[in-house]
Amino acid sequence: MTSTTISTEPNPSDLPEMEPQSVSDAQSSQPESTPDHALGQDIQRIINTARTSPAPTWGAWTLSGLTAVLMWASFTPVDFGPLGWVCLIPLLLLVRIPRATRLMYTATLFGGLLFTVPTLQWMRLGDPSMYIAWIALACYFALYFPTFVFLSRISVHRFRIPLPLAAPVMWVGLEYMRAYLLTGFSWYYIGHTQYRWTELIQISDITGAYGVSFVVVMLAACFTDLLPMSLMKRLQLFPTNLTPEEQNLDQIGRKQLVQTAVCLALFLSVLGYGYLRRGQAEFKDGPRIALIQGNFPTSVKHDQNQWRSIYLKHLVLMGAAVRHQPDLVVWPETMFRWPLVDRNGKTNEQLQAIAPEIPLKKWNEPSVHKTLTNMSQEANAALVIGLDTVSAGDKRVEQYNSAVFVRPDVGITSRYDKIHRVPFGEYLPLRDTLPFLQVFTPYGASFGIQPGKHAANFEYQDWNFAPVICFEDTVPQLVRSVMNQSSTAESPSAPIDCLVNLTNDGWFHGSSELDQHLITASFRCVENRTPMVRAVNTGISAVIDGDGMIVEPDVFIDGDNQGRKSFVNPKTGRWNKSMNAVVIDTVPLDNRTSLYTKYGDWFAGFCCFSALFVFFMGLLLRKQKTAAA
Numbered sequence: 001m002t003s004t005t006i007s008t009e010p011n012p013s014d015l016p017e018m019e020p021q022s023v024s025d026a027q028s029s030q031p032e033s034t035p036d037h038a039l040g041q042d043i044q045r046i047i048n049t050a051r052t053s054p055a056p057t058w059g060a061w062t063l064s065g066l067t068a069v070l071m072w073a074s075f076t077p078v079d080f081g082p083l084g085w086v087c088l089i090p091l092l093l094l095v096r097i098p099r100a101t102r103l104m105y106t107a108t109l110f111g112g113l114l115f116t117v118p119t120l121q122w123m124r125l126g127d128p129s130m131y132i133a134w135i136a137l138a139c140y141f142a143l144y145f146p147t148f149v150f151l152s153r154i155s156v157h158r159f160r161i162p163l164p165l166a167a168p169v170m171w172v173g174l175e176y177m178r179a180y181l182l183t184g185f186s187w188y189y190i191g192h193t194q195y196r197w198t199e200l201i202q203i204s205d206i207t208g209a210y211g212v213s214f215v216v217v218m219l220a221a222c223f224t225d226l227l228p229m230s231l232m233k234r235l236q237l238f239p240t241n242l243t244p245e246e247q248n249l250d251q252i253g254r255k256q257l258v259q260t261a262v263c264l265a266l267f268l269s270v271l272g273y274g275y276l277r278r279g280q281a282e283f284k285d286g287p288r289i290a291l292i293q294g295n296f297p298t299s300v301k302h303d304q305n306q307w308r309s310i311y312l313k314h315l316v317l318m319g320a321a322v323r324h325q326p327d328l329v330v331w332p333e334t335m336f337r338w339p340l341v342d343r344n345g346k347t348n349e350q351l352q353a354i355a356p357e358i359p360l361k362k363w364n365e366p367s368v369h370k371t372l373t374n375m376s377q378e379a380n381a382a383l384v385i386g387l388d389t390v391s392a393g394d395k396r397v398e399q400y401n402s403a404v405f406v407r408p409d410v411g412i413t414s415r416y417d418k419i420h421r422v423p424f425g426e427y428l429p430l431r432d433t434l435p436f437l438q439v440f441t442p443y444g445a446s447f448g449i450q451p452g453k454h455a456a457n458f459e460y461q462d463w464n465f466a467p468v469i470c471f472e473d474t475v476p477q478l479v480r481s482v483m484n485q486s487s488t489a490e491s492p493s494a495p496i497d498c499l500v501n502l503t504n505d506g507w508f509h510g511s512s513e514l515d516q517h518l519i520t521a522s523f524r525c526v527e528n529r530t531p532m533v534r535a536v537n538t539g540i541s542a543v544i545d546g547d548g549m550i551v552e553p554d555v556f557i558d559g560d561n562q563g564r565k566s567f568v569n570p571k572t573g574r575w576n577k578s579m580n581a582v583v584i585d586t587v588p589l590d591n592r593t594s595l596y597t598k599y600g601d602w603f604a605g606f607c608c609f610s611a612l613f614v615f616f617m618g619l620l621l622r623k624q625k626t627a628a629a
Contacts, residue, residue, distance in 0.1 A: 057102035059235040063090035064111025064145070071115050074193040076519070077512035079574075084193030084216055091145070092167055092224040095152040097237050105146040112142030119188065122511035126298065140182065144174050151611055154618040164259050167221035168214040173611030175213055176604035179477065183423050186474050187520055189213050195519045199274030201548055204526040205594040208476050210604040212523075215270050222263040225256055278547055283588035286497055287463050289543070290321035290329045290381075291535040291583040293559075298506045307337035313559075313580065315375075320557050321582045322379045328460065329379055330535040333386040333401065333470055333504040340368050340404060340415070342391040355397045363392070372404065373411035382407050382460045384467060386502040386535075389417065398450045403467040403502050405458040417452030418469040420478050455485040457496070466496045473501045473521040473532065476601070483528050483597050498587050499524065499532040506538045510578035514540050518575070522548040529594040531587050539577040540567060546590030555584035 070087035073080050091111070094104055101107075116138040123134035148170055155166035171190065179186045191212030194200050203211040232238060292314050300306045314336075318329055343351060343363045351363055368387075376383045383406040391398045400417035407413055458465040466482050473479060483496055501521060505514050518540045525532050526548040534542050543551045558564040559580030567575050567583070 054099055055097075055101040055239045056236050057104070057107060059237045060094055060101040060104040060107035061110065062235065063093055064107045065114055067091040067145075068111045068114035071190075072119055075119060075188055075512075076515040079515065081193045081196055084190055085220060086223075088167075088171075088190070088217060088220045089224050089227075091149065092152075092163065092221050093227070093232060093235070093237065094149055095156060095167060096163060096224055097232060098157055099239060100153070101237060105150065108146040108149050109142055112145030113138060115145075116141040122508045122513040125509045125511055126507040137185070141178075141185070141188075144178065148174055151614050151618075155614050158618065158621060159614070162255075162259055163225050164218050164222040164263050168217035169607045169610050170614070171217045172210045172214050172604055173607035173609075175210060176601065176608040177611075179475070179604075183420075184475055186476060187516060189520075190216050192516075192519055192523065195522055195548065198547055198549060199271055199278060201523065201526055202274035202277045203270045204523055204548075205277065205529055205592075205596050207603040208527050208596050208601055209523040210601070210607070211270070214603075214607075215267055218263055219267060222260055225259060226252060277592070280592055281547065282591045283545065284591070286531075286587035286589040287327040287461070288325065288584065288586045289498075289533050290318070290324065290326035291533055291541040291543075292317045292321065292329065292331050292335075293536060293539060293541040293579070293581045293583070294332065294335055295538050295560075295578055295580045296335075296506055297509065297538075298504065301334065301337065301504070301506065304337075310335060310337055317557070317559050317580060317582050318375070318379060320559070321584055322381070324555050324584045326379075326381050326584060327463075328382045328384065328465070330384045330500055330502065330533060331386055332535045332537040332541075333403075333502040334388060335504070335537055336372075336385045336387040338368050338371075339388040339390045339399075340402065340412075341365055342389060342415075344392045346392045351392055354392055354395065358397070369412055372406045373408075376406040376408040376411070380408055382458075384458065384465070384500050384502065384535075386469065386504070389415065393450075399448075400452060401449050401469055402452075403456075403469060403500070405456075405460075405465075405467075407460060414456055414458060416456035416458075416467045416469070418449070418472065419452040419455070420472045420475055421449060421451055422471060455482040457494070458500070459494075463497045464494050465498050465500050467500045467502065469501070470503050471517070473499070473503070473524055473534070474517065476524065476527060479524045480528060480597055480600060483530065496530055497589055499528075499530055501532055501534040501536075503534060503536040504538075505536055508538075510538065514538065514577050515575060518542060518550065522550060527594060527596045529590045529592040529597070531590060533585075533587060539579060539581070540575045541581065541583050542567065543583065543585045543587065545588045546592065551585060551588070553583045553585040555582070557582035557584070 067087055067090045070083050070090075072078070074083035074087050091108065094101070094108065117135070120134055120138050120141070123137065124131045151170040151174075152163070152167050155161040155170060156163050175186075175189050178184070189209055189212075191201070191209045191214075194212055194216065200215070201209075201212050203215070207214070294310065294314050294317070296306075296310055296313075301310065314331055318331075321329060341363055346354065348360055351358070351360060372383065372385060383404075385404050385406065387402055387404060389400040389402040391400060401421075402418070403416045404412050405414045405416075456467060458467065468479060468482055472482075479499070482499075503517070505517060508514060514536070517536075518534070521532060521534060522544050525544045525546055529546045531546055532544045534540075534544070543553060545551055552566065552568075556564075556566050559582060562579075564576055564579070564581075567581070569576050
């Protein structure tokens with residue numbers, strides 16, 4: 001009897017030869033799958049999909065929301081500056097992971113909105129129509145968050161740039177873009193959270209405030225690179241199947257140690273530079289200045305029946321200030337309500353051709369000139385007064401938001417017209433092309449002012465003053481330009497001793513805008529090594545020295561007789577707002593010079609160029625990859 005052995009595996013030599021087949025042909029030639037075989041294929045398909053699928057989305061949403069909350073708390077009204085060092089760490093974790101999670105950029109956009117909408121809520125207080133502008137600006141601002149993550153990821157994962165270098169370069173590059181795009185919005189730079197750390201912000205006289213932002217983001221990125229992989233796993237930032245690169249994220253090797261050492265060395269160098277520069281300051285007593293602060297909401301300002309009350313209140317406050325013998329008295333923006341009329345050398349015939357609706361006697365009305373001259377003589381001090389100007393142009397009547405300089409010996413000597421206008425607040429962009437934009441402004445279709453043509457220099461005794469109006473003190477490139485251009489033919493090389501800011505923050509009803517406006521303005525003083533005085537309707541008026549320190553004044557007068565002794569509330573440590581007051585102090589003149597004033601935004605410009613380079617190279621590489629596929 002012959003025994004037969006049954007093999008469990010077929011012998012390839014026993015099989016008939018077959019022609020090569022495609023996968024689809026081979027599958028079609030197989031017998032119909034059994035239910036168990038089909039189930040196995042489904043299971044394998046699920047496994048393969050899980051291995052190649054990105055991580056779930058909830059980690060990205062959680063981290064984006066956490067960055068938004070921490071970042072909001074680092075700025076006013078909470079104003080807890082130490083959070084500025086850590087608020088971007090959650091967002092940077094999304095940069096660090098090699099593979100993006102599901103809906104990551106949607107989540108970061110949502111996180112951006114979660115920060116910008118409550119942060120900018122003060123915009124809505126100006127007028128009901130400003131709700132639209134508030135949301136529009138918040139949406140625009142929020143776009144910078146996913147853009148930052150996108151550019152940083154390209155830098156880190158495609159160009160292999162270390163995170164502590166890539167992240168601050170991309171962040172600063174985007175801050176610089178934001179200073180110019182859509183007329184510019186130089187508020188809420190991450191470096192502004194550190195305004196209290198006076199030594200740290202001194203680097204601004206080389207790099208602008210952008211240098212402070214660079215250091216803050218650099219250290220946050222350095223710390224992010226040291227976080228353990230277990231934390232990212234708990235946040236479900238990784239898919240099921242890890243790549244070798246993802247597995248190595250938990251290894252702290254020589255690279256991370258070198259990065260940490262370099263970052264700490266740079267941080268200590270910036271701090272050391274701050275101590276050095278502060279030690280070089282030799283502040284000398286300059287002019288004694290009185291800052292008049294009324295407390296009038298903007299709605300009252302536009303009521304002609306209230307003009308006399310506004311004038312008398314400021315006159316009473318100025319009378320209280322004169323007892324302390326100031327050299328210069330400053331009124332806030334547009335708080336002298338009667339306009340200055342300037343016929344600009346035009347003949348009567350030309351005036352009638354330009355504006356036939358205006359009687360000729362209005363062009364010759366001397367009352368404003370006489371009133372301002374008398375005020376200056378009675379105070380025995382020079383005046384910088386904020387008012388509107390109606391000027392005869394070549395083809396039409398032009399209106400300006402102005403600051404006039406009045407001397408007791410000669411009267412009005414010069415005028416500065418605001419250069420940087422606020423869109424929708426002072427003019428309507430693309431009025432003829434896009435008339436529907438009218439809904440963004442509380443004014444009628446005919447409203448608007450013209451931009452000033454150049455900076456101005458107010459000279460009195462041995463001092464030179466450069467005026468800026470309203471939000472101009474938040475625009476770094478503009479203030480630098482004013483510092484460089486503010487000179488007269490008689491003394492073209494005379495340096496500017498003091499910046500004079502006239503502001504009306506009555507739009508915002510004592511909100512956090514007043515605090516943030518003051519904080520942002522303080523960086524202009526460090527950048528240009530020039531003190532600034534601010535006379536602000538509703539507050540916060542202040543004297544700021546060349547180190548960016550908000551000085552406690554020699555004299556504080558509570559115009560409401562509430563017993564307040566300072567702008568700082570001793571119980572809360574916060575600034576008092578929405579009050580009538582007078583601030584009198586001797587301006588500390590700064591002996592130092594500034595590389596930023598001379599060379600400008602070379603540092604931020606380089607970061608911006610790098611961000612644009614990464615963006616376009618990333619698009620090019622992606623296009624090439626798609627074409628190859």
